[in-house]
Amino acid sequence: MREIFNIFIVSMKVIFISSFISLIISFFISFLILDKKLKFLFLFFQSFLFIPSVLIYIIFKRSGIFGFLNLLYTSKIIIIGETILIIPLMGLFIVNGIKDRFYEIEEINEVFCGNFLKNLLLMIKEFRNELLSSFFIGCGRVIGETGLVMIVGGNIKGETRTFSTSIVLYTMRGEIEKSIHAGILLFAFSLIFNLFYFFNSRKWKYF
Numbered sequence: 001m002r003e004i005f006n007i008f009i010v011s012m013k014v015i016f017i018s019s020f021i022s023l024i025i026s027f028f029i030s031f032l033i034l035d036k037k038l039k040f041l042f043l044f045f046q047s048f049l050f051i052p053s054v055l056i057y058i059i060f061k062r063s064g065i066f067g068f069l070n071l072l073y074t075s076k077i078i079i080i081g082e083t084i085l086i087i088p089l090m091g092l093f094i095v096n097g098i099k100d101r102f103y104e105i106e107e108i109n110e111v112f113c114g115n116f117l118k119n120l121l122l123m124i125k126e127f128r129n130e131l132l133s134s135f136f137i138g139c140g141r142v143i144g145e146t147g148l149v150m151i152v153g154g155n156i157k158g159e160t161r162t163f164s165t166s167i168v169l170y171t172m173r174g175e176i177e178k179s180i181h182a183g184i185l186l187f188a189f190s191l192i193f194n195l196f197y198f199f200n201s202r203k204w205k206y207f
Contacts, residue, residue, distance in 0.1 A: 026091035097130035
């Protein structure tokens with residue numbers, strides 16, 4: 001029971017912290033892409049969808065560029081890695097969700113005479129549904145991530161073991177009952193996040 005609790009804590013920490021950080025970064029990048037009409041930046045941003053997990057390991061391993069930080073096999077590197085992986089996904093979702101109304105809101109912003117804080121608050125209020133949906137999409141992506149967590153986290157008990165990596169471990173050990181329990185919990189959390197996304201989407205009103 002204690003092991004499941006530790007897995008839950010690590011999983012929730014990774015999911016919410018990485019998704020929240022990604023939401024903030026992707027929102028400002030999306031704002032920049034649309035505000036400055038930097039189409040080339042959008043294409044560059046889109047290419048990050050295909051970053052392999054092993055590249056993050058290479059960068060942060062002891063002999064890598066950021067090896068001096070000694071983050072490998074910690075929950076911190078998992079959060080950093082997940083953030084890098086889901087920023088493009090969340091950013092593209094935000095861009096596609098707000099681009100049709102962005103320039104109308106931008107005209108309203110002129111009333112505030114370029115006040116950054118008021119413009120920012122207006123944007124957040126106007127696009128809160130898209131931002132919230134993007135957050136849940138990011139959470140859903142992180143929940144099922146296995147490869148990255150195994151490579152950079154090492155699947156260490158009580159430290160970097162999540163629901164998805166625990167399923168792999170239990171299956172390899174032949175502990176099928178534990179694997180099934182972990183799988184059920186993973187599915188339950190995935191279902192909860194998907195339900196949140198569904199009911200916070202504008203489209204659900206048409207069902």
